[in-house]
Amino acid sequence: MPNHTEIYRKDAEKYHELISKQNNLTNIIKQIRPFKGLDIVDLGAGTGRLTSVLVEEAKSIIALDASEEMLKITKEKLEKTGFTNWKTQVSDLRKLSLQDQSADLIVAGWSICYLGSSNNPYWEQDIYKVIKEMKRALRRNGTIIIFETLGTGVKTPSPPDFLKKYYAALVNQYCFSHQSIRLDYTFDDMQQAEELTRFFFGSDLSNRVVKENLVHLPECVGIWWL
Numbered sequence: 001m002p003n004h005t006e007i008y009r010k011d012a013e014k015y016h017e018l019i020s021k022q023n024n025l026t027n028i029i030k031q032i033r034p035f036k037g038l039d040i041v042d043l044g045a046g047t048g049r050l051t052s053v054l055v056e057e058a059k060s061i062i063a064l065d066a067s068e069e070m071l072k073i074t075k076e077k078l079e080k081t082g083f084t085n086w087k088t089q090v091s092d093l094r095k096l097s098l099q100d101q102s103a104d105l106i107v108a109g110w111s112i113c114y115l116g117s118s119n120n121p122y123w124e125q126d127i128y129k130v131i132k133e134m135k136r137a138l139r140r141n142g143t144i145i146i147f148e149t150l151g152t153g154v155k156t157p158s159p160p161d162f163l164k165k166y167y168a169a170l171v172n173q174y175c176f177s178h179q180s181i182r183l184d185y186t187f188d189d190m191q192q193a194e195e196l197t198r199f200f201f202g203s204d205l206s207n208r209v210v211k212e213n214l215v216h217l218p219e220c221v222g223i224w225w226l
């Protein structure tokens with residue numbers, strides 16, 4: 001499996017190319033919490049997949065991430081939009097550089113999982129810290145929406161073993177509601193499918209992509225909201 005920390009430091013552009021092959025999540029977020037006029041925070045914003053759609057209707061949006069390289073792409077994209085209601089900030093999810101009760105909506109896409117993985121011996125404490133920080137920054141009646149993987153290359157939810165305890169904790173311990181959706185990749189051609197899947201998911205999936213001609217690659221995504 002490729003080293004994702006390294007990717008987020010050195011290969012942000014290529015990560016962005018990969019996720020540009022998935023649909024955007026505007027309507028899904030709107031169904032859970034219409035976001036017009038809200039103060040929003042995007043945790044682990046990366047190259048701005050969520051920030052760049054939310055910025056259009058937000059009162060304000062802050063994109064936080066541990067990786068300056070990833071945020072650089074978000075910044076470049078947002079500068080081109082002409083919107084001025086945003087900022088980017090390097091920050092760890094466990095200690096958010098946010099004021100108390102300053103956000104109406106907090107979103108986190110595929111980012112908390114790096115702390116929630118049971119390969120992290122401190123995953124329970126880390127998840128506790130992240131949730132506590134989100135609740136501290138959230139206003140009364142605020143909403144948290146978390147997106148995480150339920151499997152790439154699968155048509156029905158199949159969460160990775162190392163994330164199962166974190167997902168269970170979101171529902172059982174922290175009382176999040178949950179649903180799952182499909183968020184498939186549609187690559188331009190086979191060569192691109194092979195290259196981008198190898199880059200991020202590694203050779204097992206990429207070999208399967210070639211063998212099964214998966215230019216359209218299924219992916220399942222979990223959504224948790226509170």
Ligand SMILES: C[S@@+](CC[C@H](N)C(=O)[O-])C[C@H]1O[C@@H](n2cnc3c(N)ncnc32)[C@H](O)[C@@H]1O
Nearest residue numbers: 044045046049065066067092093109110111114
């Ligand atoms: C898979 S990317 C997701 C990016 C973006 N949210 C998206 O939907 O494409 C994961 C991001 O989480 C960030 N991240 C991982 N652990 C973090 C932490 N402890 N604090 C802040 N950001 C973190 C990484 O730097 C990376 O940009």
